[in-house]
Amino acid sequence: MNKINLTVIVIKGDIAGRYYLRYLHESGFxxxxxxxxxxxxxxxxxxxxxxxxxxLKPKQKGQILDKIINNNFKxxxxxxxxxxxxxxxxxxxxxxxxxxxxxxxxxxxxSDKASLxxxxxxxxxxxxLLSNDNKKIIHIHPGxxxxxxxxxxxxxxxxxxxxxxxxxxxxxxxIDEGGILHQEEFELPNNLCIDRQSYEVDVKQDSISLLxxxxxxxxxxxxxxFLKKHYQGNxxxxxxxxxPQKHKxxxxxxxxxxxxxEIAIKRLLFSNVx
Numbered sequence: 001m002n003k004i005n006l007t008v009i010v011i012k013g014d015i016a017g018r019y020y021l022r023y024l025h026e027s028g029f030x031x032x033x034x035x036x037x038x039x040x041x042x043x044x045x046x047x048x049x050x051x052x053x054x055x056l057k058p059k060q061k062g063q064i065l066d067k068i069i070n071n072n073f074k075x076x077x078x079x080x081x082x083x084x085x086x087x088x089x090x091x092x093x094x095x096x097x098x099x100x101x102x103x104x105x106x107x108x109x110x111s112d113k114a115s116l117x118x119x120x121x122x123x124x125x126x127x128x129l130l131s132n133d134n135k136k137i138i139h140i141h142p143g144x145x146x147x148x149x150x151x152x153x154x155x156x157x158x159x160x161x162x163x164x165x166x167x168x169x170x171x172x173x174x175i176d177e178g179g180i181l182h183q184e185e186f187e188l189p190n191n192l193c194i195d196r197q198s199y200e201v202d203v204k205q206d207s208i209s210l211l212x213x214x215x216x217x218x219x220x221x222x223x224x225x226f227l228k229k230h231y232q233g234n235x236x237x238x239x240x241x242x243x244p245q246k247h248k249x250x251x252x253x254x255x256x257x258x259x260x261x262e263i264a265i266k267r268l269l270f271s272n273v274x
Contacts, residue, residue, distance in 0.1 A: 003235045004227065007033040007114045008087075009137075011099060016216055017120040018077055021086040023220035026075045029227060032114060032235070033089040037105065037122075040094050065206060068192055069213040075220075101126045109135060116237070118223070119171065127173045137171045140219040144183055145169065146250025149176035154215050155207070155264035156253045163188055164215075164268075166222040170242055175252075179242025182226035186218050188267060196270045203258045206265050214268065 008024075008031050010017025017034075024031060070077060083090050095102035100122050106129055109117070117137045119125060130137065143153030144165035150156075157165045165185040172178035230237050256264070266273045 001030045002028050003030045005236050006031045008118045009035045010120050011122045012036050012038045019216040019220045023224050027224045031087045034083050034087045036092045037095045065209040066213050073217050139171045141167045146245045150253040152256040158264040158267050168226050177245045181242050190271045203262050
């Protein structure tokens with residue numbers, strides 16, 4: 001197992017961190033540390049869980065699509081997940097509603113000796129956390145920047161470039177404008193074997209399933225390919241200088257209308273959709 005100087009920041013209960021860690025582990029990488037952000041229990045959070053019970057039925061449909069997509073990848077995401085299997089150093093930090101921007105995480109990172117972090121997702125990181133030049137946070141974005149920045153970029157990539165594309169970059173104060181370290185694109189999946197005639201697309205639920213399965217597989221593969229490219233046989237991954245982005249280059253995209261998103265979803269789920 002190759003130990004690397006990467007600290008992975010995950011949110012307890014969020015599946016994204018599991019994908020990254022599983023892919024890293026199965027590809028022979030063991031990270032320096034895992035920081036688990038555990039939300040403090042609040043009445044608001046409890047009421048949110050009660051409200052989500054309304055969606056139990058569509059969630060069952062989503063689980064079927066999740067399984068179909070996950071079965072098309074060699075690396076499996078385990079239901080029983082023990083973070084200790086992926087790093088010998090585990091740190092749990094209790095955070096409030098701000099989560100990634102909570103004071104507790106900022107104070108921890110400020111005093112931490114580590115210099116390279118992976119942010120697995122959970123919101124927009126504020127400028128304060130990104131202001132320390134000695135701390136680098138990398139992020140994998142589902143779009144080839146600067147051409148495709150912003151929201152719903154998995155779906156924008158499919159419509160505008162014909163395939164999912166991913167960019168790994170250093171996070172910066174400007175959204176999706178950090179220095180680029182690695183980029184790659186993937187062909188549309190053509191082996192999901194979903195019957196186009198009998199399957200009824202549910203834009204809301206299917207987009208959620210694609211984002212919590214297909215998107216996370218591609219993000220994780222992008223991360224692993226990046227590390228393999230720069231790993232030189234020692235714990236310190238030799239990352240070359242990033243490629244700066246021009247602020248005025250490219251375009252910022254926003255959340256996609258359901259009518260348009262349905263087209264992108266069909267291209268991802270079914271073969272030969274124009």
